[in-house]
Structure formats: C-alpha cells, structure tokens
Amino acid sequence: xxxxxxxxxxxxxxxxxxxxxxxxxxxxTQVEMCNVxxxxxxxxxxxxxxxxxxxxxxxxxxxxxxxxQPIDW
Numbered sequence: 001x002x003x004x005x006x007x008x009x010x011x012x013x014x015x016x017x018x019x020x021x022x023x024x025x026x027x028x029t030q031v032e033m034c035n036v037x038x039x040x041x042x043x044x045x046x047x048x049x050x051x052x053x054x055x056x057x058x059x060x061x062x063x064x065x066x067x068x069q070p071i072d073w
Contacts, residue, residue: 002047010049014038017054018061026065033064 002010015023026034037060045051 002042002049006049013049013052013054014057017057022061022065027069030064030069033068034060037063 038057041052041056041060042049
C-alpha cells in the first residue's frame with residue numbers, strides 16, 4: 001500500500017495529467033471506477049506509483065468516461 005505522502009503525490013500527478021475541471025465533473029460512480037482501475041494498475045506494479053505514466057491516468061479517465069460510464073444516471 002501507499003503511505004500518505006505517496007497518495008498526495010499520486011493525486012497531484014493525476015490532477016496534472018487529467019485536469020482539475022475534468023476530475024471535478026466526475027460523478028461518484030465514475031470516481032469509484034477510476035479508483036478501482038488505478039488500484040488494479042498499482043497492484044500490477046507492486047505499488048510503485050512512479051512506474052505509472054501520465055498517459056495511463058488519462059487512459060483510465062477516458063475508459064471510464066467514454067466507455068464504462070459515459071453518462072451519470
């Protein structure tokens with residue numbers, strides 16, 4: 001698992017990569033889906049967040065907002 005500092009750094013990286021307005025526009029369901037996908041990616045990388053590329057954050061966001069849950073019901 002990640003410690004508090006790593007979580008804060010990861011949140012800053014996600015915000016920088018995706019953009020704050022886009023993240024703020026996510027529904028609760030979309031946020032949960034993004035969190036699940038990011039957690040699974042971290043698990044595959046043995047919880048080494050530095051191994052995740054910024055494009056992967058964007059990819060997770062796009063997968064959720066365009067494919068899995070494009071409209072908040």
